[in-house]
Amino acid sequence: MAKIKYIEHNGKEHVVDVKPGMSVMEGAVKNLIPGIDADCGGACACATCHVYVGQEWLSKIEPMQEMEKTMLDFAEGVEGNSRLSCQIKVTDALDGLTVKMPKSQH
Amino acid sequence: MTDSLLIVGAGQAASQLIASLRQDGFAGAITLVGEEAYIPYQRPPLSKAFLAGELARERLFIKPEEFYAEAKVTLHLNTRATAIDRARKVVTLEGGNELGYTALALTTGSRVRKLPLPGAELPGCYYLRGIADVELLQDKLKAGNRVAIIGAGYIGLEVAAVAAKHKLKVTVLEALPRVMARAACTELSAFYEEQHRKAGVDIRCNTKLEAIEKHGSALAIKTSGGIVEADFVLIGIGIVPNVELASAAGLKVDNGIVVDDHARTQDPAIYSIGDCTNLPCTYSTTGRIRLESVQNAIDQAKHAALSLMGKPKAYNEVPWFWSDQYDLKLQIAGLGDPGDQIVLRGDPTSRSFAAFRLRGGVVAAVEAVNAAPEYMMGRRLIAARAKVAPERLADKTIPMKDMA
Numbered sequence: 272m273a274k275i276k277y278i279e280h281n282g283k284e285h286v287v288d289v290k291p292g293m294s295v296m297e298g299a300v301k302n303l304i305p306g307i308d309a310d311c312g313g314a315c316a317c318a319t320c321h322v323y324v325g326q327e328w329l330s331k332i333e334p335m336q337e338m339e340k341t342m343l344d345f346a347e348g349v350e351g352n353s354r355l356s357c358q359i360k361v362t363d364a365l366d367g368l369t370v371k372m373p374k375s376q377h
Numbered sequence: 378m379t380d381s382l383l384i385v386g387a388g389q390a391a392s393q394l395i396a397s398l399r400q401d402g403f404a405g406a407i408t409l410v411g412e413e414a415y416i417p418y419q420r421p422p423l424s425k426a427f428l429a430g431e432l433a434r435e436r437l438f439i440k441p442e443e444f445y446a447e448a449k450v451t452l453h454l455n456t457r458a459t460a461i462d463r464a465r466k467v468v469t470l471e472g473g474n475e476l477g478y479t480a481l482a483l484t485t486g487s488r489v490r491k492l493p494l495p496g497a498e499l500p501g502c503y504y505l506r507g508i509a510d511v512e513l514l515q516d517k518l519k520a521g522n523r524v525a526i527i528g529a530g531y532i533g534l535e536v537a538a539v540a541a542k543h544k545l546k547v548t549v550l551e552a553l554p555r556v557m558a559r560a561a562c563t564e565l566s567a568f569y570e571e572q573h574r575k576a577g578v579d580i581r582c583n584t585k586l587e588a589i590e591k592h593g594s595a596l597a598i599k600t601s602g603g604i605v606e607a608d609f610v611l612i613g614i615g616i617v618p619n620v621e622l623a624s625a626a627g628l629k630v631d632n633g634i635v636v637d638d639h640a641r642t643q644d645p646a647i648y649s650i651g652d653c654t655n656l657p658c659t660y661s662t663t664g665r666i667r668l669e670s671v672q673n674a675i676d677q678a679k680h681a682a683l684s685l686m687g688k689p690k691a692y693n694e695v696p697w698f699w700s701d702q703y704d705l706k707l708q709i710a711g712l713g714d715p716g717d718q719i720v721l722r723g724d725p726t727s728r729s730f731a732a733f734r735l736r737g738g739v740v741a742a743v744e745a746v747n748a749a750p751e752y753m754m755g756r757r758l759i760a761a762r763a764k765v766a767p768e769r770l771a772d773k774t775i776p777m778k779d780m781a
Contacts, residue, residue, distance in 0.1 A: 293436070297436065300439075300440065301440075301441045302441075303440070303441075303443070303444055303447060305400065310671065310672065310675050311421070311671065311699065312419040312421060312422065312439070312671070314421065314422075314699060314701065314706075315706070316697075316699040316706070316708055317672075317697075318753070338706060338747070338749055341749035341750050341753070342749045342753060344749075344750060344753070344778075345749070345750065345753030345754060345757075
């Protein structure tokens with residue numbers, strides 16, 4: 272299990288255990304954490320699971336594939352630490368990961 | 378104010394309606410009736426990762442079971458609704474129990490279109506719509522097995538891709554002259570046909586079916602192009618909306634339950650959302666459409682929720698769709714029309730390109746293969762009804778971001 276801290280845009284924090292193999296998006300949805308829509312269910316087709324990854328974790332998570340990079344290019348409020356959470360696979364090494372949600376997923 | 382909402386049909390639309398309402402502070406009681414044994418789950422992966430065995434069943438569920446408990450939703454699964462009494466505001470369930478409502482949402486979805494062909498009911502002929510269907514198919518997905526797929530739409534081609542990857546011998550039979558004829562332009566059809574051929578799939582368009590017969594332990598499909606032998610057959614020739622409940626209750630039905638842009642039927646107490654609805658759509662040349670998509674189920678549900686909360690907002694989202702076949706991600710936004718001007722951007726041989734559809738010079742749709750910028754920017758251009766010169770769209774040296 273990896274402990275992941277999800278921080279809503281309004282600052283509300285949720286710390287939950289997520290099973291390795293699941294995505295960071297699934298960790299939020301399965302634990303009823305608001306702020307991640309994930310309309311397409313994780314197919315990297317909608318860009319509604321945008322999160323900001325804690326700086327110290329950027330180098331520890333799998334790098335972005337081309338599809339994710341270009342989908343993100345067109346999301347709103349994108350920063351250097353933006354990722355699509357459906358594309359981040361949870362591993363034990365991500366124990367302690369912190370992600371923040373954007374103002375909206377559109 | 379609505380104090381009890383009854384939802385009939387436990388799919389994507391139902392799950393979104395519940396989530397949106399509770400997030401917005403809806404305080405009324407919510408009851409959900411579903412025919413299948415499962416809480417709402419995602420259907421798109423059924424013909425993709427779930428069929429391929431790459432996604433466990435529990436990962437299909439849109440929300441976990443606890444969500445419904447926390448949202449105080451009374452669940453009636455494995456339960457079929459048989460009638461609506463609009464005067465008494467009561468829905469009858471199989472077995473005779475009744476559930477009352479102040480507001481009713483029909484999210485009854487759709488079912489597979491059955492193939493009207495002698496032999497189509499033989500053992501060994503399968504359809505794909507629900508979890509149970511796929512679990513039957515998974516056992517057949519063994520290297521060397523021969524599968525005949527009837528219908529070259531999304532379902533047929535996605536299953537063909539999974540089966541080819543699992544080293545089955547795959548034949549696809551299509552009545553029309555090209556694959557994905559309903560969803561895509563001819564350029565895209567040609568590209569996908571070639572990709573499937575390269576993967577070893579035998580695609581036969583313009584093929585008329587005569588009968589399916591038992592042939593020893595296998596099946597023989599008699600076609601206008603000869604006999605195709607197969608160990609099993611997968612039929613994917615489309616879906617039909619589940620409108621019978623609405624229609625028997627006197628609600629207007631016309632290729633779907635007729636709703637307005639707030640997902641309301643003509644009965645102010647009854648909403649309808651998702652595949653089963655016929656809705657106004659400003660992106661369609663006919664002004665109304667029935668959409669078979671996750672996007673529509675989600676967005677229409679959000680608008681129904683707003684209406685139920687007394688904050689109605691007209692639904693006018695750009696329709697979008699996706700399909701995964703092999704390593705190709707197809708993303709489509711907008712709705713095509715046979716009269717559209719097609720503008721290609723990028724070279725199909727690079728396996729990353731897009732076809733834009735212009736209607737009177739306005740970007741009406743985009744069909745993008747491994748081309749997220751074209752798709753994402755295309756969606757914006759469609760929503761803005763932007764006019765873009767065809768030669769600009771086709772020019773890869775101009776980034777998509779600069780097309781606005």
